[in-house]
Amino acid sequence: MSAETTHETTTHEDAYAQSRDTTEGKVFTVTGGDWDTVVGGHDPISDERLVVNMGPQHPSTHGVLRLVVEMEGETVRELRPVVGYLHTGIEKNTEFRTWTQGTTFVTRADYLAPIFNETAYCLAVEKLLGVEVPERATVIRVIMMELNRIASHLVGLATTGMELGALSMMIYGFRDREYILDIFELASGLRMNMAYVRPGGLAQDLPDEAITKIREFLAYMPGCLKDYDRLLTGNAIWQDRTQGVAYLDVSGCLALGVTGPVLRAAGLPWDLRKTMPYCGYETYDFEVPTHTGADAWGRYLCRLEEMRQSLRIVEQALDRLEPGPTMVEDKKIAWPAQLSVGGDGMGNSLSHVRRIMGQSMESLIHHFKLVTEGFRVPAGQVYVPIEAPRGELGVHLVSDGGTRPYRMHMREPSFINLQAVPAVAEGGLLADVIVGGASLDPVMGGCDR
């Protein structure tokens, strides 16, 4: 305060506050001298660092993620993510269940992309078994995966919007995701964690109503995407909050193992659907959107465009859907039940129960053994990677020749990508930590498994 009064009373020759005349008027430059001592005298801890703990219960950390942030003023000097709050031992649990029951566990890992977890796991089991699933099952898997990708990106967009204060985006994102969950419910009986994809094919065929509903969705969704575009892309606040924020270039992504939209937003068009195709993706006509910004803005644009491309894939897949089986022919692998919707939900059809209980003892024994004990899988190990909404989802599966997985490990993109949070956030502002974390779009259920 005393310094200020000094500067007001001194003339233009003052050593501490020199002045010069500009077109805007007189400008004072207040630097040098003993200013640091003066400020330090008032606030002795001005250069001290402050450790701030964010989470694990925090509305902006995208789940039960804890961030320990070392702050210097408003600037993040060091950041350490702490994970594990949602560890449920999915990998260990599958070792104690049959191969088929494994799908009901893996589907709960990344709960926003259940179909991807199931498909990656089932592709791995099928690779170990050496079986080929019927064409219709593969096409339905593709349809479900791409719908799931849209649903997942919608939640990613919605929660990012919420965390940045764009609450209307949250409402629209969750509203339109509900449409997709309705389709999942029509197809499988469940909105989330459906265990719809099974080793050897699918739990059941896609009903006609679901196909009608998907067609309606294909007509409905492009308008919504246009709305999001109009709501956010031109929005000055959205641009300011995301452009140039949370920068991570290609070499940074590769070193940290970051894949998915984050890598593509850095400019590398690495999409396993194109580069190492599975489920017949090489036969679909779609593009891999990329951006060169390597920032949160580029990731947003990539995700938006990926949703459009997913719609294209779903449309093509619906057109090539031919009637046929959705489970392998081999009765030693195919789930014996014939599911149908009953008065109390989904279950075995009455005709199937009547047949195994009243007409065929062998069918009953077969059903009982396959359901309680499960099928055997030849010994060996495989690693199957697929392109999940957040990046590469890989399943490393080891069999000892028994009826249960010997070891199942999920290479979860959320887990790997979260390693990049310090890289994108350190040196930036605290507010940008939120943007950086949200732009990586981690799902803690997948991260912690």
Added chain:
Amino acid sequence: MKNDDKGLFGVRGTGDTSGFGGLVRSRPLAAVVPTPPPYGGYFDEVVETLTDLVDPESVHAVVVDRGELTIHVDRDHIAQVCRAMRDDEGLRFELCNSVSGVDYPDQEARFHVVYQLTSMTYRRTVRLEVSVSLADPHVPSVTEVYPTADWQERETYDMFGVVFDGHPNLTRILMPDDWEGYPQRKDYPLGGIPVEYKNDAEIAPPDERRAYK
């Protein structure tokens, strides 16, 4: 699987209740069975390039199964092998997809650490495998070559107790810091952990809440 494993819902032994596929279970995981060359596809090229670059003792065995190449590497040479795999122009495995562990209690070196590598340049994948014993569970860390291995090595340490020498911060990552034991080991039972609440309240573990026998 060890026969003294104890599982959820009182499952003992193999859990094979019906003898569906014969009562005797084979133990095919007791040893690594190498594949004789040629391996086919790009596998020969990868193995040749690698063996030219590194100490010949560093490659123990090469296994080709279900179209996937597994190179069993000597544990002391794993960081060197990874560096060669990443840097050599003919190999260029830029991305380390996954690092995880597998426990084979029937083998002398029971803990296997599995590295999945991808070459984006050549669109190739390869798996490196290192095995260590319970008495000496040390593996050199590859975090210097692949920084992405950081958390994955921590997870492998957390789950199997494999110690990665040279890792910048080898602590538990998924389990609580004060956890005892390594949950993914085969002799670590499933279940048996009560649910803890504040004020010393707890709920019995799921496998002890009801009797299914």
